[in-house]
Amino acid sequence: MTDSLLGPLLELQGLRKAFGALKASDDIDLTVLPGEIHALIGPNGAGKSTLIAEIAGGLTPDAGQVRLFGQDVTGWSVAARARLGLGRTFQVSSLVMEFSVLRNVMLAVQARSSGAFGFWAPVRRDARLRTEALGVLDRVGLTRRAGDPVSALSHGERRLLEVAMALALRPKLLLLDEPMAGLGPAGTRELTAFLAGLKTETGMLLVEHDMDAVFALADRISVMVYGRIIASGSVAEIRASAEVREAYLGDLHEAPSC
């Protein structure tokens, strides 16, 4: 038990996943330690989202092991891993469009507290769910939008709602797949500050193209190219690495990816 407290939140060992001839994960070893933000960067198509999906449980790796909080969860379902304390956001927002903003978060609060159980009491008037969900919305600054349907939200607001739903689970580890994408400079600054303040609550694996955000937030950075992690180290080490510049940072300046 103490192991799970002191050891890494996440530990990937020799993870492999191929789509036909394409090696999307090629012998990946990676850890996220408690209180740490580990950033994963790399060009489009490098295999970052694939790796996130293998950690979350949506994709089964061909080989290797996923350990969460000290437990081998390689064969576990998405839902079982979430219940263990894993939260995530999607690169393409994945929300319940027909629900209001508040009800999306209420569903997340409900999932953590009672799952699907509860067949009689009206959920909309559930004061405990409402209060807690409103609290989470307040943290990400979406209180004003609580009553609106998700379909009325801007792209940036949907990104924030994704974060809110993940937070409502009170995760011990958070997987963030390009949370800043499409937020604009001001939105990116705000979310960067917000995530920095979250470090005491949860460890994070952050996939992000915005280098300012990555350099501001990350304790460690791993660089992924063609399914392989080609470098891993502190912000300063990654900034200084010639290999990384060549493989990634260099062409990012020429052709910023979206």
Add this chain to the structure above:
Amino acid sequence: MAERMREPLVNAVLVLALLIAPLTAVALDEPFYVGLASRVAILALAGVGLNLALGSGGMVSFGHAAFFGLGGYVAGIAALHAFEGSAFLAWPLEIGGSESMIVVWVVTLAVSAVVALAIGAVSLRTAGVYFIMITLAFAQMIYYFAISLPTYGGEDGLSIYLRSSLPFVDTGDPLSFFLVCYALLLSALFLTHRLVNSRFGAALQCARMNPERLATLGIAPFPVKLTAFTLSAMITGLAGALFAELNGFVSPAMLSWQRSGEIIVFVILGGVGRLFGPVAGAALFILLESFIGGWTDRWQLVLGLVLLSVVLFARGGVIGLLAGRARHD
């Protein structure tokens, strides 16, 4: 505000009309219409069951006649053994027939639940067209099984000579029997209303709209859907038991794919996912069948045209037409 109140109003009018029609018929001494109202109530009940799976859970079951027919056979077999004084099962437990409607209902609910758990556990591993086909295949298996049972009438079916009885109610009286069906319909509506708006209902709707999201929150979609499918089957099964008792007859036709299609039609006509949709759908169906059907054999053509216009122009079905679009919040 006015918009908000429209659907409850439409629902109330619908339910009241269904009550007043047979009362008026009795007053005017037109017993035929009492039977018709019972048919509407029973078929609406079958639709309310399917609507829980199809409307709320997005499970397009093309096999709900399996449960409808099983309910019918429970009623038929209970009546047969009670009538003959014979045993359904002699060993290891002696089980005979029953003249109690409550027993018929309880057994129907249990049988529907067990069969739905089995069918659902297999079918829900698929989605879309495959789910439609596999539920159909299961229902067809049960259909052919019923045909191959000479003890229970095989292809010819089984007559129920004596309707089962309830304490304090003369079930043989058409109006009393209607009121029993009506009460069950209202109970089922109330139950599904509570269910759909509960925590479970929220999870079920998310399982329909975005199952990946639900799993990510830590709720596995499969058991949620299986539970809804099973409850749905139990309601439709109960309707089947009533239907057999109404007609005094059960046959494999109650298990046929045409019957499954009809139950889907009630739901679509009334408005998929609208709580009272199946009531409107079944009422419209029966009205078309008995009035246009009495006038021309081609009433199905009219039904087809109505169905076509509902699908093309009024996605919310009759309820959507009368009460506006469904609200989401």
